[in-house]
Amino acid sequence: MSSRPTDIDVKIVHGPHIETLTPHGRVEALAVSAGRVAGIGALEELTSTYPTANVTRMPGELLVPGFNDAHVHPLFAAEPELRVNLEPATVTSTDHALHVLREKASGTPPGDWIVGAGYDVIHAPDPQLDRGLLDSVSTEHPIYVIGSTWHAAIANTPALDAITTDPTIGDESGGYFARDGDHLTGWMFELPHMNVAWSGSDRPDLLPALPRPALVGALRTQHRIFNAHGITSYTDALVTPHTWEAYRQLFKEGDPTTRASVALWHTHRDLLDHGDFGSANDEWLRLVGVKLMYDGAISGGTCLCSGPYASATDTGNGIQVMTRGDLFQIVAELHGRGIRACVHANGDRAISDVLDAVEHAQAARPDERLAHRIEHCSLLDDHLIARIAATGCIPIPFSGFIYHHGDSLVSRYGAERAGRVARHRSLLAAGITVAGSSDYPCGPLDVMAGLHSMTTRVTTSGAVVGRAERVDALIALCVYSAGSAHATGEGTIKGRLAPGLLADFTVLSRDIVRNPDWFQDCSVLATWIDGREVWAAPGTI
CATH class of the missing domain: 3.20.20.140 (Metal-dependent hydrolases)
Structure with missing residues (x-):
């Protein structure tokens, strides 16, 4: 179960169990070279094939192919730190959120946008932010607060005035502006927010680019x-x-x-x-x-x-x-x-x-x-x-x-x-x-x-x-x-551990396959990508 690499720089890693997610099932060791898996099998077999290889015993109980999250938004996660941070861990009340926004407004030239992010639109304490409260912060700045779900946002009056989407838009047209009678509350859902947050090639951006x-x-x-x-x-x-x-x-x-x-x-x-x-x-x-x-x-x-x-x-x-x-x-x-x-x-x-x-x-x-x-x-x-x-x-x-x-x-x-x-x-x-x-x-x-x-x-x-x-x-x-x-169309190069595939893998503290009850007690001890360790838990040897 190995293919001799031309690269002499070979590493062999082994541990109690390596789950390959291939028909070979579990193996004792794997060899990596030039960012790829060079071989899998018994430790004795691989050390015989590569006698000069560096041999490392992995910590923990189980080594598995690296996890691949097929749908994330890392820059959405970073947005609060890059804008005005209104995450629940940072602001503890509506008054606190307004205070943070006022501080930002005090140092921002009139007319410039103030953008908050991370506001918990589902569990935010009453009273929730709305147009009137954001107007109390400033009417000299357009203020736009992005909700934590990214399906909703809240705007003050200057921001609403700048948004070109028809304010009479209804549910059948892709979203809506919330109203209290005939009054826009400042809340907007789905398409009106999308048109502001992500715009398009045919529309100018409203929010300042980071x-x-x-x-x-x-x-x-x-x-x-x-x-x-x-x-x-x-x-x-x-x-x-x-x-x-x-x-x-x-x-x-x-x-x-x-x-x-x-x-x-x-x-x-x-x-x-x-x-x-x-x-x-x-x-x-x-x-x-x-x-x-x-x-x-x-x-x-x-x-x-x-x-x-x-x-x-x-x-x-x-x-x-x-x-x-x-x-x-x-x-x-x-x-x-x-x-x-x-x-x-x-x-x-x-x-x-x-x-x-x-x-x-x-x-x-x-x-x-x-x-x-x-x-x-x-x-x-x-x-x-x-x-x-x-x-x-x-x-x-x-x-x-x-x-x-x-x-x-x-x-x-x-x-x-x-x-x-x-x-x-x-x-x-x-x-x-x-x-x-x-x-x-x-x-x-x-x-x-x-x-x-x-x-x-x-x-x-x-x-x-x-x-x-x-x-x-x-x-x-x-x-x-x-x-x-x-x-992503990459099933032939990653996601399993086999010769020729990318040497991306994760080391876990518990054998969650043999005992799924350990999932909640299991931790990541090390992460390898391209045949090199890129992260190790503190204290891991």
Whole structure:
């Protein structure tokens, strides 16, 4: 089980157990050279093959392929530190938030935008921020506060005046501005916020762009956080040309500790014809596709469902962010160009519409069998699962969602529908490759919590939601590594440990495959990428 490398610099690592996620199962040791796995097998066999190799015994109980989070937003996570930080850990009350914003306003020239980020729109204490409270901070500055879910924002009067989106927009048009009678409260949901936050090639940016060096530094910090969670690859599920350039700069500077794939926000897709989006498609950085958003959030009660529920919109249903016509047109355009569509869809009606669009595109171009992605792909019935299998789409369900949100899902959608959220087992049984994801920072990054949720379906209260969708620990590991690699078209180079594949792996303190009860007590001891250690837990030898 080895292939002799030409590079003489060979390392052999071994430990009690190495889970390869290949037909070879568990092995005792692996050899790495030039960033690749050179061989796997018994320690004696590998040391005989490479007698001059450096041999290292790994700490802990289990070595696994590096975790790959298929849907994260690292620069969203960094936004509070780069703007005005309104995260709950920083501001403890509404008065505190207003004080922080006033301090920022006092040192900001009149007319310049003040942007806050990280405000908890779900659990914020009363009174919540609104237009009037933000006006009390300043009416000489446009003030814009981005909610922690990134599905909502709050603006003061000058900011509202500057936003060109029609203030009469309704739910059927992609979002809405909240009102108290005829008065705009300052809250906006979905498309109005998206038009401000991410703009497009045909619209000027309203929010001040963050400097590229700050974005590059923020990415480096986020990569260290990912490494501490055992993550060696991830997909940033929404970038703009500006943030893409920060990625390019980061990887150009060298010494990366994480591999990244990105999805370009669809309003900038015209730049794919003459930009540099294909120039960095290598083992470190690549464009995975184009991001669209079709409905709202399942945790926030704005997803688009086939039946009524206790939605946050008070309409009995959620928000359709774009029209079916636009969805069909963009998916067909991307499919015809051989570009993967990465469509955010949570509710079952939204997922059905996305599959309609993919089926339409495939019928027009049956020669192009591109694997499009359904981001989140939360609420499913058996018919939708069969359609996903037939189209070859890749679902990216939340891994830790049942643990973190299961109780609120039951309250909002009912027990039967809540049990059909994140149907990992049924998707896999249908022969569908499933990726692992956290949606960080909209959800916790914690991989162990995600694996625990997939294997137990236990909520924070101890209830079990959707017991039939449990998967075993080995399958959960495959989802969070090999499944996610497949979702970016990289299943042949990473996600498993075999000769010729990338030498990216994570060392765990407990053998979670033999005893899944240890998930919550398991910690990451070391993270290796490209055959080198990039992170080690403090005190690890």
